[in-house]
Amino acid sequence: MRHYCTQMGIAALLLLFALPSFAQHDDGQAEAQGHNQKIINRHSIFPHLRAAAFISHTFIPGVAEGSRFAIPSYGLDIEYWFDETWGVGLHNDIELESFIIEGEQEEFLERDFPLVSSLDLLFKPWKGLAFQIGPGVEIDKHETFLLFRLGVEYEIELGHHWDLYPTFFYDTREDSYTTFSIGLGVGKRF
Incomplete structure (x- = not known):
């Protein structure tokens, strides 16, 4: 009987010491679930993908006589935002006319509905204000x-x-002409 009581006493002491560790485990598990819930809620509130379409006018200094200075263009953007401040975007626009650029040595460069595509780093320092910078290509x-x-x-x-957004961007082509565009677009986050 004495041996049985000793075993029961040891078992009771172990159980007594083990209960707080079980409680800590439950508290830690609840805390981890709460943390995971915060992460899930944050991701459900902040969609990372954004698609946008815009219409703009591209201003082309140095167009040859008879060509227009401002050319209508349409654009389509796909962006991925890592968080509320930083993202990357694939920005595409097409200029909707043919035009001729007069070069510095009086040579002429013909462009037919050129497609412009750029891969940009995006930075949003304050509210809806976003800056973009990056390399690209113009193809015709x-x-x-x-x-x-x-x-x-x-x-x-x-x-x-x-969202609705006014936009302004400046493109400089390697060893060629520069343009700037002013437009208005609409975007949707997913």
Whole structure:
């Protein structure tokens, strides 16, 4: 009987010491679940993908006589935002006319509905203000140019992850002409 009581006493002491560790495990598990819930909630509130379409006018200094200075263009952007501040975007636009650029040595460069595509780093320092910077390419049937893009836009939230945004960007082509564009677009986050 004495041996049985000793075993029961030891078992009771072990159980007494083990209960707080079980409770800590449960508290830690609940805390981890709460942390995971916060992560899930944050991701459900902040959609990382954004698609946008815009219409703009591309201003082309140095166009030859008879060509227009401002050319209408349409664009489509696909962006991935890592968080509320940093992202990357594939920005594409097509200029909707043929035009001729007069070069510095009086040579002429013909462009037919060129497609411009850039891969940009995105930075949003304050509310809806976003800056973009990155390399790109302009393609048409005559010649392809590498370019570098700088841009700024301001997203105005419309609700349900929709936004309206005015945009301005400047493109400089390698060993060729420069353009700047002003436009208005609509975007949706997913």
